[in-house]
Amino acid sequence: MSKRAAVVAVSCGALLAGCGSGASAETDEVVSHLVEAGLPADDIRVADGAVYLGGDAHVSLDASREMLKPGEGHHELHRTINLVGPNVTRICVNPTAVFNAYNRLSQGLDLALANYNALGLRLHFVRGPTTGCTATITVTTTAGAGSSAGYPSNGLPYGHIYVGTGLSSYSLDRAEHAITHAIGHTIGLRHTDHFDPSISCGTTIPGPEGSGGIGFIPIPGMPPPSPGGSIMNTCIPPDTDGEFTPSDIAGLNYLY
Structure with a gap:
């Protein structure tokens, strides 16, 4: 045993x-x-x-x-109990036709995938549809100007990302940020400021997040959260460049 x-x-x-x-x-x-x-x-x-x-x-x-x-x-960058398993190395990210009709969102997806692939992680993201992938994530649209996704299970990334069509009215950097953030959730990253979202949101709403049974496991060596300090903060800063911070990069390299 x-x-x-x-x-x-x-x-x-x-x-x-x-x-x-x-x-x-x-x-x-x-x-x-x-x-x-x-x-x-x-x-x-x-x-x-x-x-x-x-x-x-x-x-x-x-x-x-x-x-x-x-x-x-x-109060550091945290991950869920479950992560993407070692057998997953090539992840197909397949946008729907409706998603592709929004040029700003489509460009944001390309930039988000490039953010991860530039790190040389064992997880490599490929925009599909294509073949030879060990996991698949479908990207579709929803209402609003944000994004959402779930957390890994059974060694696989969460299979869906929902991106608000309202993001098409904002900058390309904001769309890139929102989609990069959502991908982070699919592979097990939680909100950096989960214990106090006002750090990035500037307000007491939303309140602190609960564990939800999926865990808040600290990633060693991460600094305390700060406004703009992580792409995994709860809220997107108005001046975002859509890129990972040094702490994000260190955390992802630690995990994958």
Whole structure:
């Protein structure tokens, strides 16, 4: 049985005293740091002296200590529990005919795909329809001037992206930003400022996001969120250039 399959739940109690008779001092410290950083105790697991989040994300002692540094903690770029599996390397992104009829949106899609492909990740995005892909995402239109998508499951990216036709009235950079952001969700990125969307939205609406059962797993080494600091912020800044920030690039390279 693999270590991952053997993961068992932490049952430390409210004070985290004595996480099992065989737990090491280091394991106890990692667990206490995670809870202090605001991560739910029922999402923390231990197996063979190692600590995991969401069942499959190992957290080292150094990483857990970084979560408690002033100004950082759990307020960093986060991913979902599920990611795109290692067998997925070539992803077909297929826009509908209706989507293609909006020239600004179609150009934005090309630029968004180029944003990811320029990083040399193991995930390569191809505008379809074409053949030889290990996963497919359909891009279609919806109302409004934003975008939306879901999160990975069963090792595959989410299969649909919805892009508001209202974006065709805005700049090409804004369309590029919105679609790049949506692709980020399909491969497991959550909103950088999920705990306080006012960081990018400038208002208390929308409020903080819940886990939704899909997890807020911190990506190591990410700085705290700031306006314009990540393409995965909740709201799009009016002066966006549609490009990844250095933190986005570092996070994506860490994951893929």
